[in-house]
Amino acid sequence: MYRMIVVDDEAAITDWLEQAISEHFGGMVEVYKAYSADECLDLMAMGSFHILMTDISMPFVSGLDLLKAISVYHPKTKKLVLSAHDNFDYAKRAIGFEVTAYVLKSEGDEVLFEAVEKAIAEVESDQEMFRLTEKLKLQSQKWDGAIRNSHLRCLIYGEIGLDEFDGRVGGTLDFSRPMEMALLAIEVRDVSQRAFVMMALESSLAEFLKPHFSYELVETGVSEVTLLAQLNNLGGVYGEAAIFLKSLFVMYENTQESFYHLTGQYVNIIYSTQAVSVASLHTKYIQFKETMQKCCDFNCSIILPETTKYEASSPSNATNGISREIGIVLKYINQNMDKDLSLIMLADVVYLNSSYLSHLFKQQVGMNISDYVKVERIRICKEMLTDPKYKIHEIAHKVGYDNASYFSRFFKKMTGITPQEYRKHLSIE
Numbered sequence: 503m504y505r506m507i508v509v510d511d512e513a514a515i516t517d518w519l520e521q522a523i524s525e526h527f528g529g530m531v532e533v534y535k536a537y538s539a540d541e542c543l544d545l546m547a548m549g550s551f552h553i554l555m556t557d558i559s560m561p562f563v564s565g566l567d568l569l570k571a572i573s574v575y576h577p578k579t580k581k582l583v584l585s586a587h588d589n590f591d592y593a594k595r596a597i598g599f600e601v602t603a604y605v606l607k608s609e610g611d612e613v614l615f616e617a618v619e620k621a622i623a624e625v626e627s628d629q630e631m632f633r634l635t636e637k638l639k640l641q642s643q644k645w646d647g648a649i650r651n652s653h654l655r656c657l658i659y660g661e662i663g664l665d666e667f668d669g670r671v672g673g674t675l676d677f678s679r680p681m682e683m684a685l686l687a688i689e690v691r692d693v694s695q696r697a698f699v700m701m702a703l704e705s706s707l708a709e710f711l712k713p714h715f716s717y718e719l720v721e722t723g724v725s726e727v728t729l730l731a732q733l734n735n736l737g738g739v740y741g742e743a744a745i746f747l748k749s750l751f752v753m754y755e756n757t758q759e760s761f762y763h764l765t766g767q768y769v770n771i772i773y774s775t776q777a778v779s780v781a782s783l784h785t786k787y788i789q790f791k792e793t794m795q796k797c798c799d800f801n802c803s804i805i806l807p808e809t810t811k812y813e814a815s816s817p818s819n820a821t822n823g824i825s826r827e828i829g830i831v832l833k834y835i836n837q838n839m840d841k842d843l844s845l846i847m848l849a850d851v852v853y854l855n856s857s858y859l860s861h862l863f864k865q866q867v868g869m870n871i872s873d874y875v876k877v878e879r880i881r882i883c884k885e886m887l888t889d890p891k892y893k894i895h896e897i898a899h900k901v902g903y904d905n906a907s908y909f910s911r912f913f914k915k916m917t918g919i920t921p922q923e924y925r926k927h928l929s930i931e
Contacts, residue, residue: 504622505846506553507534509542509568510584511560515607519555519584519614521908525915526615529872531622534844539563539571546576549846549856550755553621555582573600575714578628578756580621584614629763654720658728660784674716675732680777682715682750684729685722685790687770688761696724699765703727706760710753726794728787754805758857770794770804805855827852828866831859835875839882839901843875880916887925894921 508519520533534551536542539560545551554572558565565583572579583604602624603617656662664677675681688703690696704719707729711717717731731750754771761769772790786808793806824832830852835843848871849856863871879901886897898909913921 503529504531504552504625505534505549506531506555506618507536507542507545507551508584509536509539509554509556509560509565511537511557513537515557517904521903521905522611522614523618525908525911526611527618529870531618532844532872534846535842539565539568542568543571545846546572546579547752548850550752550759551576551579552625553580553582553618555584555618558583558585569601576752580624582617582621650718651720654718654730655722657780658720658722658783658787664780675718675730676716677780679732680779682729682731682733682774683778683783683786683790684731684750684754684771684773685726685787685794686729687723687726687794688765688767690725691767699767700727702764703761703769706757706764709760710756722787730783751805751807755855755857758805768804770806772806772808775807804858807853824866825862827854827859828863831863831871832867835878839879840899841902843871843902845871876916880913883913883921884924887921888928890925897921 506523508516508523510516510519516535516537520535523531524533531553534545536545539556540563542554542556554568554576556565556568560568565585569581569583572581581601583601584607585604586607602621605614605617653662657664686703686707688699690699700721704727707717707719711731714734715731716734717729720728720730722728750773754773758769758771761767772793774786778786789808793808831848834848834851845856845860849859852859854862860871863874867874869877882901883897886892886900894910895906898904898906901909903909903912910920910922913919913924917924919927
């Protein structure tokens with residue numbers, strides 16, 4: 503599934519784009535809405551997006567400013583422009599940000615869908631090119647920095663202090679400053695392939711760490727790497743970018759995707775939510791190690807902030823096979839049918855990575871979250887349609903559809919008949 507975000511300060515247009523694209527591409531594209539550049543960047547801080555579609559003329563921060571920020575901080579995101587202005591200067595400036603397509607609002611739906619299809623094709627092409635080129639590079643690389651890696655490992659293990667470490671080892675980090683820390687673990691299925699898998703992990707991280715971070719990767723186990731990173735000074739493309747760069751979450755999600763395309767494996771990640779001093783590295787490593795030992799599931803990608811208490815699903819903490827987290831999600835869906843029930847938003851409700859939540863949900867409930875939400879929306883619609891006091895547009899709003907015509911098309915797609923026909927059938931009976 504491809505994740506897409508549409509941005510326009512006119513709510514009616516944004517809502518139409520979300521519903522039209524979602525309906526046309528079915529389960530292939532998960533569409534998110536933002537009504538300003540700030541809201542867009544906030545959403546993109548919560549997860550990686552494959553495609554951005556934005557209006558040009560927006561108050562405060564324009565679409566062109568947004569494109570500039572995305573080009574620097576989310577360079578792999580494909581960019582589409584939807585504008586009411588057939589303006590050569592706008593188009594020329596948009597092309598400078600490597601925009602995939604410039605679509606006029608006056609053009610038909612087919613032009614819009616073709617632009618999205620073109621962006622999807624570019625995403626797929628990029629993924630395949632990265633997989634092939636990086637595999638060739640990795641096969642020819644030699645592992646260097648063994649001495650530095652050895653001393654850094656001793657520092658993290660607590661076997662030496664900073665006074666013994668400083669001066670013997672080069673590198674890019676300033677050990678007088680705090681740093682971000684993460685523990686990454688992969689499943690070593692074949693010892694003969696270990697070097698390649700480790701280099702694939704390093705390459706995937708480097709793709710998103712550079713040029714914004716100084717960092718070191720330390721092999722602290724047969725199947726694990728400890729990341730130490732410091733954010734470089736940011737120069738002003740868009741000041742708010744520092745907020746989501748510091749969190750590192752989006753970078754980790756992108757790393758998981760790249761690593762999977764290279765190796766066909768997933769990676770588990772625990773990361774620090776606050777910068778760690780050198781004196782605290784050993785203590786933090788032990789904490790991460792203990793938590794990582796509980797994350798034994800390599801059938802899906804897992805990202806855990808250090809503040810999350812991880813508990814493996816088991817009969818002792820689950821009822822009828824449903825864990826506490828999935829129980830919370832089910833309750834939230836049932837009580838918030840008129841709200842945004844996308845995977846990324848539901849993951850935020852239970853403080854889990856969206857990929858991991860998707861895996862747990864399907865494992866325990868037996869279907870994808872998006873399919874479950876559709877089934878529940880239809881169930882509520884049918885219940886409300888039995889009561890003539892509810893108008894069609896009221897039912898539509900209750901299940902998250904502001905546009906009654908789109909709601910009717912959704913209902914017919916799911917049931918084979920329109921809401922009006924369903925209600926008429928009930929009255930005949």
